[in-house]
Amino acid sequence: MLAYNHEHYIAQAIQSILDQKTDLDYELVIGEDCSTDNTRVIINDFKDRYPDKINVIENTTNVGMHENFLRTLFSCRGKYLCLCEGDDYWINPDKLNLQYQFLESNPGYALVCGNHKKFIQQINQFDKGNPPSVKDHDIEFAKLIRFNCITTATIMFRNVLKREDFTPDFFSIISCDWYMYMKLLNHGKIRYLSHTFAVYRINEGSINGRSTRLAIAQKEMKFMELVKTGALVRLDDSKMEHLNKSIQLKYYDIAQGEALNGNRKAAFRLTARTFRNNPLSVAGLTDFFKTTLRIISPDFFQTLRGIKRAVRNAW
CATH class of the missing domain: 1.25.40 (Serine Threonine Protein Phosphatase 5, Tetratricopeptide repeat)
Incomplete structure (x- = not known):
C-alpha cells in the first residue's frame, strides 16, 4: 500500500484489508512517503494495534511515487502480492481467498484482477458508469496496450519481478502499475474475474482538466x-x-x-x-x-x- 497525504482515507484502506475473511498468512506492507498531514500517525496507530500484520516502510525524505512504489514492492515477501493505494479500499472480504485459489490452480497466469466501483469524492457519490463484464475472461495485450484497463486495487500477482526489471525509463512513465503489467506478461497470462473487489476513489484534481x-x-x-x-x-x-x-x-x-x-x-x-x-x-x-x-x-x-x-x- 502506498500512502502520501491520505489522512482522510488511509484508515478505511487499512481496515478493508484487515477485514479479509481468510486463513491465509498475509502481511500488509505500507510505504509512507513523508506525508505532511497525519497519515503516518494513523498508520502507526494501526501498526501498534496489529504489529504482526502491518509493516511500515517510513521514508526519511519524500522520494516520490515511483521510488516509493519500488521500495514498497520489494519489501514484500509473499508468494503473491496485491496492491492498494492509500485512498482506495477493498469491499470484497473474500478477495484474497478467491484470487489465491485461482493463481494456485492456474500456473499459466501471472496476474488476476476484477471489477471495481468508482467513487467521485468531489460529489460524494459512486459513478454508476458502464456495467462491468459479467464473464471471466483473459485480458490480452491488444487491450492492455490501448489503455490501462486494470484497476490496481483489484489485482493479485505472482512475486516474480526483480529490481532490475525496472529500468531508469520507469521513473518517467505515467503509470507504475501499467509498466508492471507489461513486465508480468513475460511470466504468464492475465485473468479478469467477474467479482467486484475494490473501490477506486477519484479525488479533486484527478484526470479531469x-x-x-x-x-x-x-x-x-x-x-x-x-x-x-x-x-x-x-x-x-x-x-x-x-x-x-x-x-x-x-x-x-x-x-x-x-x-x-x-x-x-x-x-x-x-x-x-x-x-x-x-x-x-x-x-x-x-x-x-x-x-x-x-x-x-x-x-x-x-x-x-x-x-x-x-x-x-x-x-
Missing part, C-alpha cells in the same frame, strides 16, 4: 513508444500490429486534447498526418471523422458527455 487530459495522452504515447522498443514485454508480429494501431489511436487522442486547449491548427495537422498513415480501413475512417468532429466542436462533445454521465448516474 483539459490541459491535464492532453498531458496524460502525451505521456501515454511516451509509454507506448517505450513498449515498442521491446524493453518491457517480448513483442511478436501480432503484438507489434496491435501496438502500432494503439499508437495511431493515441495520436487522435492527442489531437483531441490539442483541440480542447484551443490549438485547432495543431489538432488538424496531427489528425491529417495520422489518417494518411492508415487511410483505408473502416476503423481508420471512423477514428478520423470522430476526431475531426471533436476538433470542430469540442465543447459540444464535452457537454454531451456530461449530460450522458448525469443521466446515467440519475438511474
Whole structure:
C-alpha cells in the first residue's frame, strides 16, 4: 500500500484489508512517503494495534511515487502480492481467498484482477458508469496496450519481478502499475474475474482538466513508444500490429486534447498526418471523422458527455 497525504482515507484502506475473511498468512506492507498531514500517525496507530500484520516502510525524505512504489514492492515477501493505494479500499472480504485459489490452480497466469466501483469524492457519490463484464475472461495485450484497463486495487500477482526489471525509463512513465503489467506478461497470462473487489476513489484534481487530459495522452504515447522498443514485454508480429494501431489511436487522442486547449491548427495537422498513415480501413475512417468532429466542436462533445454521465448516474 502506498500512502502520501491520505489522512482522510488511509484508515478505511487499512481496515478493508484487515477485514479479509481468510486463513491465509498475509502481511500488509505500507510505504509512507513523508506525508505532511497525519497519515503516518494513523498508520502507526494501526501498526501498534496489529504489529504482526502491518509493516511500515517510513521514508526519511519524500522520494516520490515511483521510488516509493519500488521500495514498497520489494519489501514484500509473499508468494503473491496485491496492491492498494492509500485512498482506495477493498469491499470484497473474500478477495484474497478467491484470487489465491485461482493463481494456485492456474500456473499459466501471472496476474488476476476484477471489477471495481468508482467513487467521485468531489460529489460524494459512486459513478454508476458502464456495467462491468459479467464473464471471466483473459485480458490480452491488444487491450492492455490501448489503455490501462486494470484497476490496481483489484489485482493479485505472482512475486516474480526483480529490481532490475525496472529500468531508469520507469521513473518517467505515467503509470507504475501499467509498466508492471507489461513486465508480468513475460511470466504468464492475465485473468479478469467477474467479482467486484475494490473501490477506486477519484479525488479533486484527478484526470479531469483539459490541459491535464492532453498531458496524460502525451505521456501515454511516451509509454507506448517505450513498449515498442521491446524493453518491457517480448513483442511478436501480432503484438507489434496491435501496438502500432494503439499508437495511431493515441495520436487522435492527442489531437483531441490539442483541440480542447484551443490549438485547432495543431489538432488538424496531427489528425491529417495520422489518417494518411492508415487511410483505408473502416476503423481508420471512423477514428478520423470522430476526431475531426471533436476538433470542430469540442465543447459540444464535452457537454454531451456530461449530460450522458448525469443521466446515467440519475438511474
